[in-house]
Amino acid sequence: MPPNPFQFDPKDVVAFVLVLMRMAGIFLTAPVFASRNIPVMVKASWILFIAFLLFPVVEFKTVDLPASGLPLAMAVVREMLIGFSIGLGATLIFTGIQLAGQIVDIQMGLGMVNIIDPVTNNQISVMGQYYYLIATLVFMAVNGHHLLLRAVAESFTVIPLGHAHFSVALGTKMMGLFTQVFFIAFRVGAPVIGALFITNMALGVIARTVPQMNVFIVGMPLSLAVGFLVTAISMSFFVFILQGLFKGIGRDVAVLIDAMR
Numbered sequence: 213m214p215p216n217p218f219q220f221d222p223k224d225v226v227a228f229v230l231v232l233m234r235m236a237g238i239f240l241t242a243p244v245f246a247s248r249n250i251p252v253m254v255k256a257s258w259i260l261f262i263a264f265l266l267f268p269v270v271e272f273k274t275v276d277l278p279a280s281g282l283p284l285a286m287a288v289v290r291e292m293l294i295g296f297s298i299g300l301g302a303t304l305i306f307t308g309i310q311l312a313g314q315i316v317d318i319q320m321g322l323g324m325v326n327i328i329d330p331v332t333n334n335q336i337s338v339m340g341q342y343y344y345l346i347a348t349l350v351f352m353a354v355n356g357h358h359l360l361l362r363a364v365a366e367s368f369t370v371i372p373l374g375h376a377h378f379s380v381a382l383g384t385k386m387m388g389l390f391t392q393v394f395f396i397a398f399r400v401g402a403p404v405i406g407a408l409f410i411t412n413m414a415l416g417v418i419a420r421t422v423p424q425m426n427v428f429i430v431g432m433p434l435s436l437a438v439g440f441l442v443t444a445i446s447m448s449f450f451v452f453i454l455q456g457l458f459k460g461i462g463r464d465v466a467v468l469i470d471a472m473r
Contacts, residue, residue: 227267227373230287230288230291231263231266231270231368232263233295234292234294234295234364234367235259235262235364236292237291237292237293237294237298237299238295238296238299238361239255239258239259239295240292240295240296241295241299241300242298242299242302242357242360243299243302243305243306243351243356244348244351244352244356245299245357266368269365270368271368271372287373287374290374290376291374294367294469294472295364297382297386297468297472298364298367298465298468300386301389301461301465302356302360302461302465304389304390304393305396305458307393308397309344309397309454310337310341310343311340311394312343312396312397312399312400312401312405313336313339313340313341314336314339315401315405316339316405316408316439316443317337317338317339317340319404319408319409319412320339320408320435320436320439321431321432322337322338322339322436343400343450346450346451346454347454350451350454350455350458351454354459356461359461359462359465360461360465362462363461363462363465363466363469366469371469371473377472377473384471385467385471386468389464389468396457399453400453403442403445403446403449403450404439407442408435408438408442411434411435411438412435415431415434
């Protein structure tokens with residue numbers, strides 16, 4: 213009698229669910245993948261499709277997998293946290309880029325002007341949103357989404373299914389990435405922040421030497437003009453910095469994966 217093609221080994225089913233959960237974690241936090249503009253059904257379809265592609269190359273025959281109960285539930289949570297951590301490592305770069313835009317907005321006098329970000333559904337500054345959109349385009353142009361998917365595929369070799377280990381080392385590595393947010397913000401916004409700082413210093417000198425001039429009336433349009441002008445001039449520098457940051461995503465994600473080994 214021929215074998216039933218719809219009869220699956222329980223271990224295969226458990227392994228596929230764990231692969232699916234690790235991929236689902238990516239779509240919860242990773243830039244572009246976690247966008248709220250993408251319908252939930254589309255996200256679910258992509259998660260299922262990528263899991264089907266990865267499952268044949270994942271080695272799980274020699275790994276002890278939980279069959280049911282609490283151990284299986286804990287394994288599912290661990291797998292989702294692996295994907296969540298990988299996506300968060302990439303998202304922190306975008307957080308630093310948005311922070312750079314907020315600092316520039318404050319110096320330009322646009323600190324009180326906020327708009328709704330359709331991606332995160334949160335309020336964000338004008339320049340922060342502008343920087344974020346440019347960063348998203350550069351991220352897609354340098355195939356940053358491919359880097360994340362490759363990182364997930366390679367993580368199955370480093371971290372076998374159901375054998376993730378969350379230790380103090382992972383928290384230390386994650387805190388290191390959080391501190392990098394501020395360095396990223398100042399690297400990205402350095403030209404505009406520096407130009408506006410010099411402009412404010414010049415206005416302060418003028419206010420002391422020519423007290424008859426109303427610096428507050430002159431300062432606002434001047435700061436806006438300098439900010440927009442330097443932003444346009446330094447766009448090539450901005451894109452160059454973004455390319456370097458996104459190409460380093462693989463290195464940052466590899467550090468997190470190694471900490472969960």
